[in-house]
Amino acid sequence: xxxxxxxxxxxxxxxxxxxxxxxxxxxxxxxxxxxxxxxxxxxxxxxxxxxxxxxxxxxxxxxxxxxxxxxxxxxxxxxxxxxxxxxxxxxxxxxxxxxxxxxxxxxxxxxxxxxxxxxxxxxxxxxxxxxxxxxxxxxxxxxxxxxxxxxxxxxxxxxxxxxxxxxxxxxxxxxxxxxxxxxxxxxxxxxxxxxxxxxxxxxxxxxxxxxxxxxxxxxxxxxxxxxxxxxxxxxxxxxxxxxxxxxxxxxxxxxxxxxxxxxxxxxxx
Ligand SMILES: Nc1ncnc2c1ncn2[C@@H]1O[C@H](COP(=O)(O)OP(=O)(O)OP(=O)(O)O)[C@@H](O)[C@H]1O
Ligand SMILES: [Mg+2]
Numbered sequence: 001x002x003x004x005x006x007x008x009x010x011x012x013x014x015x016x017x018x019x020x021x022x023x024x025x026x027x028x029x030x031x032x033x034x035x036x037x038x039x040x041x042x043x044x045x046x047x048x049x050x051x052x053x054x055x056x057x058x059x060x061x062x063x064x065x066x067x068x069x070x071x072x073x074x075x076x077x078x079x080x081x082x083x084x085x086x087x088x089x090x091x092x093x094x095x096x097x098x099x100x101x102x103x104x105x106x107x108x109x110x111x112x113x114x115x116x117x118x119x120x121x122x123x124x125x126x127x128x129x130x131x132x133x134x135x136x137x138x139x140x141x142x143x144x145x146x147x148x149x150x151x152x153x154x155x156x157x158x159x160x161x162x163x164x165x166x167x168x169x170x171x172x173x174x175x176x177x178x179x180x181x182x183x184x185x186x187x188x189x190x191x192x193x194x195x196x197x198x199x200x201x202x203x204x205x206x207x208x209x210x211x212x213x214x215x216x217x218x219x220x221x222x223x224x225x226x227x228x229x230x231x232x233x234x235x236x237x238x239x240x241x242x243x244x245x246x247x248x249x250x251x252x253x254x255x256x257x258x259x260x261x262x263x264x265x266x267x268x269x
Contacts, residue, residue, distance in 0.1 A: 012038075012075070013036040013037060013038045013039075013214075014037055014038060014039050014073065014074060014182055014183050014214035015035075015036065015037040015060065015071075015072070015073055015183055015214060015216065016036050016070075016071070016072040016073075017033060017034055017035040017036070017056070017060070017070075017071055018034055018069055018070040018071070018072070019032050019033070019034055019068070019069040019070070020032075020033045020034070020056070020059060020066050020068070020069030020070070020071065021033070021066065021067045021068045021069055022052075022055055022059060022064065022066055022067050022238075023067045028238050029052045029055045029238050030052045030055055030056060030059070030235075031238045031239050032069075032239070032240075033052070033056065033069075033235070033238075033239070033240050034240070035056075035233050035240070035243070037183065037214045037215070037216050038214060039182070039212050039213065039214050040209055040210070040213070040214070041209065041214055041215065041230045041231065042205055042209050042217055042228055042229050042230055043214075043216050043217065043229060043230065043231045043232070043233065044217050044218075044219060044225040044226075044228070044229035044231070044232040044233070044246070045216060045217065045218045045219075045232075045233050045234075045235065046218075046219060046220070046222065046225055046232060046233075046234050046235070046249075047234055047235035047236050047241075047258065048236060048258055048259065050237070051235040051236050051237060051238065052235050052237075052238040053187070053218045053235055054187055054218065056235075057093060057187055057216075057218065059071065060073075060086070060185060061083055061086055061087075061091060061093055061185065062078070062081050062082050062083035062084075062085065062086045063083055065080060066079060073086065073089055073090075073091060073183065074089060074182060074183075076089060087179065090179070090180075090181050090182035090183060091181055091182070091183045091184075091185070092176040092177065092179050092181035092184050092185070093176060093184065093185040093186070093187065094169075094172045094176050094184075094185075094186050094187060094189060095172070095187055096187040096188050096191075096218075098165075098168050098169065098172060099172070100160045100161070100168055100171055101160060102160055102161025103159060103160075103161060104159070104160055105156065105157050105158060105159060105160065106147070106152065106155050106156055106157070106158050106159075106160050106163070106171055107140065107143050107144065107147065107156040107157065108160075109160050109171050109175055110143040110146060110147065110171065110174045110175050111136075111139050111140060111143045111178075113143075113174070113175035113176065113177070113178030113179060114139040114142060114143065114178045114179075115139065142178070143174075143178070146174045146177060146178065150170055150174055150204065152167065152170060152171075152174075155167065165192055165193065165197075166193050166194075166197035166200070166201075169189055169190075169193070169201070170201075170204075173186075173189070177208075181213065182213060182214060183213065183214040183215075183216070184208065184213060184214070184215050184216070185216045185218070186205075186215065186216070186217050186218065186219075187218045188218055188219055188220060189201060189217070189219065190219060190221050190224055191219075191220065191221070198221065198224055201224075202224065202227065202228050205217070205228055206228070217229060222250070222259075225246065226246035226249075226250060227246075229246055230245075231243070231244070231245065232244065232245070232246050233249075234249055234254075234255050234258065236258040241254040241255065241258060242254055242255050
């Protein structure tokens with residue numbers, strides 16, 4: 001794959017977050033957060049509600065701007081790059097709340113992902129010129145190839161809003177993958193899924209890793225994260241409280257406290 005970055009040394013990462021802070025009207029949503037994601041790595045980002053996980057994704061994607069710190073992507077400083085520029089540089093995301101055109105078909109929803117990359121204004125498509133028609137056919141074929149890979153080709157013509165929740169999530173993923181991104185950010189991709197659906201999702205993530213993509217995975221499902229991720233970072237109230245292998249992180253006392261609350265003074269045995 002073109003994004004494999006075979007010439008980079010082991011110290012180089014696709015995504016490098018350096019001491020990033022973000023304040024919203026005086027409230028510190030993130031404080032001094034550093035994190036790296038390498039090509040062919042799935043990095044988990046966990047933490048209780050309001051910890052700052054989605055805020056970090058919004059900063060990386062250029063939806064919000066940092067208060068301080070630096071963000072580098074594929075060796076480029078994108079700290080102040082607008083969202084469309086970061087997307088063009090090879091970054092894609094999904095959202096915490098599903099965002100599909102419910103009344104459009106599955107394949108149309110995925111085709112949108114390809115159209116987003118178009119550089120020329122679509123005057124020719126407005127005028128119905130043959131070149132635009134050929135382009136649409138080409139995009140339809142590529143969307144179909146993605147559907148086959150995600151084992152959803154049989155649902156290509158289904159109305160997106162009529163699909164089961166797990167399938168809607170997959171459509172979102174395919175739309176994100178349309179741009180052939182080097183880095184993908186997923187915000188709670190298996191929330192609300194049963195174990196079977198989550199396992200299917202896990203295999204898809206594993207495939208992305210094998211293709212050499214860098215994946216940042218925000219998830220509340222700890223079991224899913226620890227089974228899948230190479231590295232895990234833990235945020236609590238905007239601060240990183242732990243980072244390391246899944247095994248190290250789940251055994252960390254601060255992580256246990258963040259998830260279970262402070263241990264009671266008088267504990268029953
Ligand atoms: N646009 C915004 N304006 C003001 N405050 C915000 C904004 N976005 C997030 N915040 C605040 O920043 C903090 C972190 O929120 P964030 O959504 O990043 O948490 P999260 O870790 O994604 O939580 P959850 O697990 O519930 O999705 C919260 O206190 C939130 O209220
Ligand atoms: Mg969130």
